Amino acid sequence: MAVGSSNDFDLVVLGAGTGGYAAAFRASQLGLKVALVDEDKLGGTCLHRGCIPTKALLESAAFNERLRHAADFGLILGGETTFDYAKAAARRDMVVNRMWKGVQSLVRKYDVTWIAGRGRLDGAHKVRVSMTGEDGTRGGGGERTLNATDVILATGSRVKSLPGIEPDGTRIVTSDDVLRMDTLPASVIVIGAGAVGVEFASMYHDLGSTVTLLEYLPAIVPLEDRDVSKELERSFNRRGIKVITNARFDAASVKADDSGVRITVGPEGKEATEIAAEMLLVAAGRATNVEDVGLETTAAVVDRGIVKVDGHMRTAEPHLYAIGDIVGGLMLAHTAAHEGITAVHTIAGDPDVHPMDYMKQPRATYCRPEIASVGLTEQECEQRGLPTKIGKVPFQAIAKALIGGEYEGFAKVIANKETEETLGIHIIGPHATDLIAEASLAFTLEAVPWEIGLTTHAHPTLSEVLGETAMAVDGRSINF
DSSP, X not given: OOOSSTTEEEEEEEOOXXXXXXXXXXXXXTTOOEEEEESSOTTHHHHHHSHHHHHHXXXXXXXXXXHTTGGGGXXXXXXXXXXXXXXXXXXXXXXXXXXXXXXXXXXXXXXXXXXEEEEEESSSSEEEEEEOOTTSOTTTTOEEEEEEEEEEEOOOEEEOOOTTOOOOSSSEEOHHHHTTOOSOOSEEEEEOOSHHHHHHHHHHHHTTOXXXXXXXSSSSSTTSXXXXXXXXXXXXXXXXXXXXXXXXXXXXXXXXXXXXXXXXXXXXXXXXXXXXXXXXXXXXXXXXXXXXXXXXXXXXXEETTEEOXXXXXXXXXXXXXXXXXXXXXXXXXXXHHHHHHHHHHHHTTOTTOOOOOGGGOOEEEOSSSEEEEEEOOHHHHHHTTOOEEEEEEEGGGOHHHHHHTOOOOEEEEEEETTTOOEEEEEEEETTHHHHHHHHHHHHHTTOOHHHHHHSOOOSSOTTHHHHHHHHHTTTOOSOO
């Protein structure tokens, strides 16, 4: 372990997003002397420009939508309700700031040394930090060199646009821009129907904006199970969101001025037409932050922006680990945290630490209806030639869903017909992102469907959908 000056640490974590701070806190719990370095705010993208502010806005949008159906529950409201986006944005910022203060308090609780500045590797055991000045000026505080026994690189990712489309922060925007705004566009075109795109499309529609959603591939949320993709597209169409899959357009056709944005687009092989909106949101994925972090001073391997690691998050450079978005894969905050904890237990010499198993990592998308999944999709099972048996139960069969007035969607359990192994669990419907926890636990414990189905699920609860679906794998669902 490192000893000596205040610049000597057992572990330096470069990047203070969810993965980075989770790693730092666990390392401290394991008795290591830890420094956590970032030029951005503690909490990173997820807390300040991603998961948390987005979900706060989605919660306001869902509440607004629910109020439209208040009379169905016997609640007669006086007059027509209106939505104040500026207040919703203020609540968004309040939630972020409260969570930020909470993470700051944990830094003190775990006695982690917080260093504000831009860190850069200088070999495997040294990090040079261009310190942030007292007035917040980047680089204004001089330079500090940190010596470490081990280093974890967790520098995350940033939004990216499409070639030929340049965001201006007003008419053509990214998710970062949206999360700084306190006004609501009357209409919006969303390019990209992955998790970010469908979340913002759903949110804007529920707040009253006219929404057009464009996806280059044949299905929206293309990484999800095909039944889930089809169900979400049907739901969006029913709600009035215009969805164009196989969308083709020339970036040169995108025109932005004071009146709004215009783009000429159409499904592949069909006539393109010009559509217009007040704002164009580009949700085209993220680029990893691997530039100018000193990786070239190490033996770590970077392939097309991805740092190559093994199952314990070790790079090709001894004592240098990498976690989070820069290692590719799922690019999810909770997965980054799990990677960080795996790395730290490996550093601490834990003989029982398991390598990362991404099959057991849950995915969650917070559009309406929500989507969550763990394991393989049906199409992935087919690609691998796995013999399957499938159970599928709609939320309409679940009393609590009917009581709550939200009963779109279904749960789907995929099992291996020969070994009984649970291969995939997929949910689209109310509170899917909460319900997936049981499925995630089932994968961790290697539970087979009949064990999930045999588990008593309280009645009436939404969780019954998983119990019923697990039993449906063998044709034994009680209520469907």
